[in-house]
Amino acid sequence: MSFDRSIKIAPSILSADFANFGQEIRAIEAEGADWVHVDVMDGHFVPNLTFGPAAVKAFRPHVKTVMDVHLMIAPVDPYIDAYADAGADVLTAHVEAGPHIHRTLQAIRGAGMKAGVALNPGTPAEAVAHLLDLTDLICVMTVNPGFGGQKFIDMTAKIRSLREMIGDRPVHIEIDGGVDPSTAPLVVEAGADVLVAGSAVFRGGSVDAPQVYGENIRKIREAASTA
Numbered sequence: 530m531s532f533d534r535s536i537k538i539a540p541s542i543l544s545a546d547f548a549n550f551g552q553e554i555r556a557i558e559a560e561g562a563d564w565v566h567v568d569v570m571d572g573h574f575v576p577n578l579t580f581g582p583a584a585v586k587a588f589r590p591h592v593k594t595v596m597d598v599h600l601m602i603a604p605v606d607p608y609i610d611a612y613a614d615a616g617a618d619v620l621t622a623h624v625e626a627g628p629h630i631h632r633t634l635q636a637i638r639g640a641g642m643k644a645g646v647a648l649n650p651g652t653p654a655e656a657v658a659h660l661l662d663l664t665d666l667i668c669v670m671t672v673n674p675g676f677g678g679q680k681f682i683d684m685t686a687k688i689r690s691l692r693e694m695i696g697d698r699p700v701h702i703e704i705d706g707g708v709d710p711s712t713a714p715l716v717v718e719a720g721a722d723v724l725v726a727g728s729a730v731f732r733g734g735s736v737d738a739p740q741v742y743g744e745n746i747r748k749i750r751e752a753a754s755t756a
């Protein structure tokens with residue numbers, strides 16, 4: 530997985546049909562997804578529960594692009610090897626998930642994955658100031674994590690600060706939560722390059738009507754290109 534700053538749309542399968550992940554992943558990729566975003570929730574760090582490493586491993590053969598795994602779990606460290614074995618390309622941990630995010634990022638890279646760090650809306654950009662050389666992606670949450678379909682929280686000032694802090698390092702800025710054609714240009718203009726979108730991609734479509742996913746992805750991409 531090589532670094533580039535072009536806009537990438539990463540549909541979140543949190544909004545897919547949970548009885549049909551394989552087909553859903555193949556459909557969004559066929560319809561133009563650049564990455565596939567996988568939300569892991571533990572019912573403890575966030576008030577919702579999704580799936581664990583065995584399910585993520587089962588998704589792997591269906592993902593031909595980049596499997597971007599967003600861990601909303603605490604603790605993280607005991608599970609890093611399991612997600613490496615599951616085939617995650619990017620593994621993102623929350624800075625709020627424990628006292629040793631520096632060690633966690635080292636361990637993620639040590640296990641052969643790209644290391645991501647996520648920031649809740651209430652966490653300032655400065656929380657990652659000493660982590661920039663250990664991270665490949667900073668995920669700026671634009672909702673409080675736990676659920677799809679929530680209203681976008683404006684974090685453009687934080688995105689601008691991060692873009693300045695990152696300088697010319699090869700670090701992606703990913704935006705997660707409430708991204709749709711109306712919010713995408715704001716975050717891209719502020720410096721984001723990876724746009725996660727769950728409800729805005731899956732809304733109105735299905736594996737029997739996958740062209741709707743394609744139209745939804747295209748609308749986000751077109752809106753982002755106006756930034």
Ligand SMILES: O=C(CO)[C@H](O)[C@H](O)COP(=O)(O)O
Pocket residue numbers: 541543544566568599601672673674675676677678679705706707708725726727728729
């Ligand atoms: O991490 C997440 C929630 O915690 C999801 O990735 C995010 O909410 C995407 O869903 P939507 O685009 O519907 O907001």
Ligand SMILES: [Fe+2]
Pocket residue numbers: 541566567568599705725
């Ligand atoms: Fe996510």
